[in-house]
Amino acid sequence: MSEPETSPMDEAELVRRIGRRDRDAFAELVLRHQRQVRCFVAAYVRDAAAVDDIAQEVFLAAARKIGEFRHEASLATWLLGISRKQTLFHLRSQARKDLRRLGPLADDIERWRVADLEADELAPDRRRELEALQACLEKLAPESAKIVGDHYFRGVRVADIARALGRQENAVKVMLFRIRQSLRRCLDQALVGSAEGGLP
Amino acid sequence: VSARDDLERLWATRDSVGDGGREAERALLAGLHQDAELRRALAADDRLDGLLRGLGATSGDGEAFAQRTLAALAIEEDGARLAARVLERFDRSAVEGHARGPLGPGGGGGGGRGRPTLRPRAAAWAMAAAAGAVLALVGLRDRSGPERAPASADRAARAPGPAGRAPPANEKPPAGLRALRPGDELFAEAGERAAGWLGPGATLTAQGPARLRVEAPEPARGTAPPRVRVGQGAVTFDLTAEAPGLVVSLPDLQAVAGPGPVRFSAEARPEGGHLRVETGAVRARGPRYAADVRAGQVAVVRFDDLNVRDPVEPAPGQTPGDTVLSFDFETPPAAELRGGRLTRCPPGASGGSCAVGTRYSRRFARSLGVQIVAREASLFRYDPDLVISFDYWIGAWAGERAPRFTVGLYPAPGGRLHETMLEPPHPQPARWVTVHVRLSDVVLDGRARLEPGTEVRVLRFGTDYAVQDLVYIDNVRVWRPAPR
Numbered sequence: 001m002s003e004p005e006t007s008p009m010d011e012a013e014l015v016r017r018i019g020r021r022d023r024d025a026f027a028e029l030v031l032r033h034q035r036q037v038r039c040f041v042a043a044y045v046r047d048a049a050a051v052d053d054i055a056q057e058v059f060l061a062a063a064r065k066i067g068e069f070r071h072e073a074s075l076a077t078w079l080l081g082i083s084r085k086q087t088l089f090h091l092r093s094q095a096r097k098d099l100r101r102l103g104p105l106a107d108d109i110e111r112w113r114v115a116d117l118e119a120d121e122l123a124p125d126r127r128r129e130l131e132a133l134q135a136c137l138e139k140l141a142p143e144s145a146k147i148v149g150d151h152y153f154r155g156v157r158v159a160d161i162a163r164a165l166g167r168q169e170n171a172v173k174v175m176l177f178r179i180r181q182s183l184r185r186c187l188d189q190a191l192v193g194s195a196e197g198g199l200p
Numbered sequence: 201v202s203a204r205d206d207l208e209r210l211w212a213t214r215d216s217v218g219d220g221g222r223e224a225e226r227a228l229l230a231g232l233h234q235d236a237e238l239r240r241a242l243a244a245d246d247r248l249d250g251l252l253r254g255l256g257a258t259s260g261d262g263e264a265f266a267q268r269t270l271a272a273l274a275i276e277e278d279g280a281r282l283a284a285r286v287l288e289r290f291d292r293s294a295v296e297g298h299a300r301g302p303l304g305p306g307g308g309g310g311g312g313r314g315r316p317t318l319r320p321r322a323a324a325w326a327m328a329a330a331a332g333a334v335l336a337l338v339g340l341r342d343r344s345g346p347e348r349a350p351a352s353a354d355r356a357a358r359a360p361g362p363a364g365r366a367p368p369a370n371e372k373p374p375a376g377l378r379a380l381r382p383g384d385e386l387f388a389e390a391g392e393r394a395a396g397w398l399g400p401g402a403t404l405t406a407q408g409p410a411r412l413r414v415e416a417p418e419p420a421r422g423t424a425p426p427r428v429r430v431g432q433g434a435v436t437f438d439l440t441a442e443a444p445g446l447v448v449s450l451p452d453l454q455a456v457a458g459p460g461p462v463r464f465s466a467e468a469r470p471e472g473g474h475l476r477v478e479t480g481a482v483r484a485r486g487p488r489y490a491a492d493v494r495a496g497q498v499a500v501v502r503f504d505d506l507n508v509r510d511p512v513e514p515a516p517g518q519t520p521g522d523t524v525l526s527f528d529f530e531t532p533p534a535a536e537l538r539g540g541r542l543t544r545c546p547p548g549a550s551g552g553s554c555a556v557g558t559r560y561s562r563r564f565a566r567s568l569g570v571q572i573v574a575r576e577a578s579l580f581r582y583d584p585d586l587v588i589s590f591d592y593w594i595g596a597w598a599g600e601r602a603p604r605f606t607v608g609l610y611p612a613p614g615g616r617l618h619e620t621m622l623e624p625p626h627p628q629p630a631r632w633v634t635v636h637v638r639l640s641d642v643v644l645d646g647r648a649r650l651e652p653g654t655e656v657r658v659l660r661f662g663t664d665y666a667v668q669d670l671v672y673i674d675n676v677r678v679w680r681p682a683p684r
Contacts, residue, residue: 026273030266035258038265042254043247051254056269063273105214105225108232112243133251152256170213177212180248187248 011075018066030059033079039130040083044113045090054090058083076127088117128191136186144179151176204238207231211242373397380404382416382426388433398426401440409433417447434467439480450475452501455493456483464493472501484508572676578655580678582609584640587679590661591634607637609650610658618642618650619660636679 017025038055045051061082069078091114120126140148150156158176162169210228232239258265373379380386380396388394388408395405398414406412410433414426427447428435439446439462446457448466450473455466462480466473475484477493484491484499486506493499499508572579580586588607608619620642622635642650650656659676 023270023273027266027270030269031262034262034265034269035255038258039251039254042257043250046250046253048253048257051257052265052268055265059269060273105229108229109243109246112239112246116243116247129251130255133248133255148252152252153259155256170209174209174212177208177245180245180252183252184244184248 012071015066015069015071015075018063026059026063029062029075033076034059036076036127036130037079037083040080040126041087044087044117050090054086055083058086061086074127080126084117084120088114091117129187132187132190133183135190136183139186140179140183144175144182147172147175148179203231204235207235207238208242211245374403377403380414380426382414384414385412386414387411398428398446401442402446403438404428404435405438406433406435410435430466430468430473432468434465436463436465438463452487453499453506454485455499456485458482473499475499572659578657579659580656581652582611582639582650582654582656583652583680584638585680586639588637588639588659588677589634589679590676606661607642608658608660609639609642609656610660611650611654611656 014025014029018029034055037058038051041054041058042048042051045054058079062079065082069075073081091110094110137145137148147161150161151158158172159169162172165172167175207228210224210231214225214228232242374397377395377397380398386394386396386406388406388410390409392408393405394408394410395403397403404412411431412433412435413429413431415429417426427449428437429449435448437446437448437457439457441459441461448455448457450466450468453473453475455464455473455475457464458480460480462482463478464480464482465476465478467476468474475482475493476498477495479495481495482493482499484493484506486499486501489506491499491506491508493508497508499506501507606619607622610618620637622637661676
């Protein structure tokens with residue numbers, strides 16, 4: 001599930017071809033980096049349609065600005081930088097629009113997201129985060145893996161999962177929260193060292 | 201169980217609707233303001249939740265996303281090319297203006313045709329477009345002198361292009377129509393209608409906002425009408441038997457009219473060309489396929505596939521009893537549409553419809569779906585006898601699950617949702633299916649009631665299993681059955 005590794009030469013050639021408006025090269029760029037960009041945006045934006053809009057705008061901006069890419073960082077890091085700016089722009093404009101519609105808790109959550117993103121210096125961790133998360137997912141106990149898979153990857157509603165398990169809906173939400181906590185711990189460990197052992 | 205456990209439980213279940221929702225939210229807020237560490241932990245949880253959603257949403261649809269992004273790039277580049285053309289014309293006009301001296305309405309230029317001028321707003325737009333702005337409407341107004349072509353009753357706009365040729369003396373446009381020649385571009389602004397004459401027995405009408413360009417016919421086609429490229433909006437063509445073979449180009453779609461009398465409309469939509477044939481037949485070519493489109497049929501390109509479908513009218517037996525269309529949306533939906541866009545809105549005084557399409561063929565928004573929101577007045581008034589119809593199209597879906605839809609009604613934005621779950625028929629992927637929902641089937645949730653006459657402000661289409669599915673919703677209508 002990780003994105004293909006590219007050698008610097010591959011990347012330089014890709015950049016040159018995109019600069020010549022080569023559509024195949026642009027498609028290649030999108031295919032290589034779409035998951036990382038979309039997941040980065042999805043971490044801060046919950047509206048799935050908006051996530052794709054922002055990600056699309058990231059790639060269009062990259063096509064427009066490819067001449068400004070200086071190879072000082074990897075293409076992936078450069079794209080994440082554009083993603084960060086586009087996501088911040090979206091969150092701030094949403095905050096202005098939704099000022100009267102959101103409740104105090106939702107307002108707070110939105111503020112966290114903006115603050116988190118503003119403070120995000122796009123450390124190399126960000127690039128490794130998805131890979132590490134997938135490694136952590138593979139360490140989940142079968143029951144937890146099924147719940148996470150159903151909810152996040154197969155789009156099954158919490159109510160339906162609860163029905164299948166014979167549990168209350170809120171109990172399943174708490175289970176998901178506990179699983180995320182364990183994933184968070186695994187992720188933190190993985191990003192500072194190696195993730196060993198199993199997860200609940 | 202510690203106080204922190206309680207707060208984490210409140211956090212985990214915060215989106216559950218219940219009578220104690222507000223109190224729980226207040227308790228959670230108070231806890232978060234007192235415990236910075238908890239606040240950081242929950243912010244990290246929120247971010248991880250988003251990452252997991254992102255992973256789920258992106259698994260397996262990378263190619264489709266790339267296709268949509270390529271389509272968006274093509275639209276953007278088309279906009280840039282248009283801007284370049286406008287700038288080029290602007291520059292040419294400026295040079296000619298210097299050579300001939302200032303020209304104004306009715307002035308200068310001797311006895312010849314007046315030259316086209318850019319209005320200040322159009323010039324400003326052109327500058328903005330050159331700076332990377334997206335497609336926008338621009339008008340090139342002919343403010344020529346006394347010998348200009350007779351103006352149409354409608355507010356048409358045109359500019360003779362470099363490839364223009366003078367029509368032979370025996371080719372006169374009907375009264376009220378302008379002759380359009382190769383190289384001409386025609387613009388109609390929102391709310392305007394512009395009509396033109398392409399040659400004997402060949403006329404067109406553009407409903408603004410619209411933009412089209414007339415190109416020279418292929419040399420091999422002899423005296424055939426010129427080719428027309430529709431860049432924006434909807435244009436209706438009327439061709440008599442004398443003028444078959446008109447070629448109309450749309451994004452991702454080309455239409456060749458005839459043989460015989462043909463009336464058809466061609467619309468440039470962000471996701472591709474859209475063709476509706478009223479009389480006669482048109483040969484449509486998509487990126488990979490070609491098909492004949494006959495009277496009453498519609499052709500549209502989706503993901504390189506050319507889809508030809510029958511008119512979207514309820515088939516016998518699909519709607520309760522003998523139904524008649526007595527109204528569509530009572531009020532033009534104001535602004536908000538999440539996950540899609542409205543076209544052909546508002547409906548005319550005698551009725552019509554609001555169609556909903558998703559931009560760039562993108563995946564249906566899983567959490568919100570498409571919402572049509574009227575903020576100032578109602579979309580329509582609830583009546584259990586009403587029927588909502590819509591067309592849907594799904595490119596693929598995960599595993600063996602059948603697609604499931606919800607249709608929801610809100611009395612007001614933010615009000616309580618009343619919705620029904622649908623499992624519509626879906627014989628095979630990539631085929632349009634029309635669904636009719638009787639409002640008598642909409643499940644009331646028992647807390648708030650939709651009484652007959654209640655204003656419905658929000659109409660929502662959602663789907664549960666569309667994590668990887670590509671979905672279009674189109675032709676959303678509200679029908680009132682005839683009294684039995």
